[in-house]
Amino acid sequence: METLDPMVNPFTLTKDMSVTPNQFPFPSGTSASSSSSEDHFLEIRNVYVALGDRVVLQDLNLSIRAGEHVAILGPNGCGKSTLIRTMNCELYPLIPPSGDLSQPTQPAPHISIFGRNRWDLTELRKRFGIVSDSLAGAVSNRAPDSAGSTAAKTTGRDAVLAGFFSASTLWPNLHVTDEMRERADEALARIHATKLAGQRIGEMSAGEKRRIQIARALVHRPRQLLLDEPSNALDLAAQRNLRESMRTLMRDGVGLILVTHHLADIPPEIDRVLLMKQGRIIADGPRAELLTGPVLSELFQTEVRIGMDDVWLHSW
Numbered sequence: 001m002e003t004l005d006p007m008v009n010p011f012t013l014t015k016d017m018s019v020t021p022n023q024f025p026f027p028s029g030t031s032a033s034s035s036s037s038e039d040h041f042l043e044i045r046n047v048y049v050a051l052g053d054r055v056v057l058q059d060l061n062l063s064i065r066a067g068e069h070v071a072i073l074g075p076n077g078c079g080k081s082t083l084i085r086t087m088n089c090e091l092y093p094l095i096p097p098s099g100d101l102s103q104p105t106q107p108a109p110h111i112s113i114f115g116r117n118r119w120d121l122t123e124l125r126k127r128f129g130i131v132s133d134s135l136a137g138a139v140s141n142r143a144p145d146s147a148g149s150t151a152a153k154t155t156g157r158d159a160v161l162a163g164f165f166s167a168s169t170l171w172p173n174l175h176v177t178d179e180m181r182e183r184a185d186e187a188l189a190r191i192h193a194t195k196l197a198g199q200r201i202g203e204m205s206a207g208e209k210r211r212i213q214i215a216r217a218l219v220h221r222p223r224q225l226l227l228d229e230p231s232n233a234l235d236l237a238a239q240r241n242l243r244e245s246m247r248t249l250m251r252d253g254v255g256l257i258l259v260t261h262h263l264a265d266i267p268p269e270i271d272r273v274l275l276m277k278q279g280r281i282i283a284d285g286p287r288a289e290l291l292t293g294p295v296l297s298e299l300f301q302t303e304v305r306i307g308m309d310d311v312w313l314h315s316w
């Protein structure tokens with residue numbers, strides 16, 4: 001495995017380097033033209049991403065086919081969630097400064113999703129689902145704020161229906177069609193959560209909320225699903241249910257991109273693994289090569305032992 005040099009930021013971070021959301025993803029003239037086809041979920045080249053005044057993703061180059069399954073692992077703070085947020089177009093790549101001869105020349109960043117580098121975000125949200133506590137809104141497992149307390153009265157079905165509008169709850173002005181209702185019920189059934197349809201979010205356990213989050217992410221019947229630490233806060237039975245739900249979705253042709261700290265979360269169908277460290281992807285390869293004790297011991301800087309039960313890995 002590659003040994004990391006201290007983090008090097010080739011860009012000087014200035015306000016001018018960030019782009020505003022209505023320019024997503026690149027201001028004209030700064031990106032490569034759209035090059036990949038619909039067969040690709042994601043193409044990222046030469047991407048750096050900052051949070052506040054820190055560059056937290058460095059020199060990302062990544063290609064993921066539509067329907068492909070990928071697991072992403074790495075130590076706390078290495079940038080996994082930031083990568084997911086970048087894929088979800090919540091965050092934008094830094095643009096290299098132009099005309100500054102004191103800076104080394106950097107190739108322009110490129111991100112394309114499903115073969116396009118320009119998207120109406122509302123349309124894009126219909127193309128893939130995401131399950132992440134940072135986006136969960138009504139179904140967040142975090143303590144509710146005042147808006148959240150309204151959302152807590154939302155039923156499971158309404159929280160799923162609100163997913164059609166990327167809304168935290170089903171506000172009265174939102175127009176719900178019969179087709180949307182059918183799709184919401186279909187999404188709930190797909191992850192065996194039909195019995196939660198009438199239950200209030202505020203009265204659900206963390207595991208039940210997680211299922212509602214997944215159903216929300218499925219309402220558009222996405223080809224790709226991004227799951228950021230989906231087993232957090234789940235008890236043993238809920239973890240098993242989650243694993244079974246993931247396998248069912250994969251069998252149905254949904255590609256999973258899974259961020260996790262738990263090897264036991266990674267279904268055997270996920271063969272491709274990305275390892276991240278200090279904001280970089282330091283390895284990208286088959287699970288048999290990367291999910292090993294020596295590789296993970298180096299990555300996490302502690303002794304990691306790996307066992308196998310049937311087709312499932314576990315670590316301690």
Ligand SMILES: Nc1ncnc2c1ncn2[C@@H]1O[C@H](COP(=O)(O)OP(=O)(O)OP(=O)(O)O)[C@@H](O)[C@H]1O
Pocket residue numbers: 051052053054056074075076077078079080081082083
């Ligand atoms: N608002 C912010 N401003 C500056 N730095 C931030 C901000 N939010 C997060 N970071 C930093 O960005 C880095 C990447 O965070 P990120 O949440 O992507 O890591 P992660 O790999 O998902 O971590 P974890 O495994 O703990 O969930 C961390 O070092 C974090 O401290």
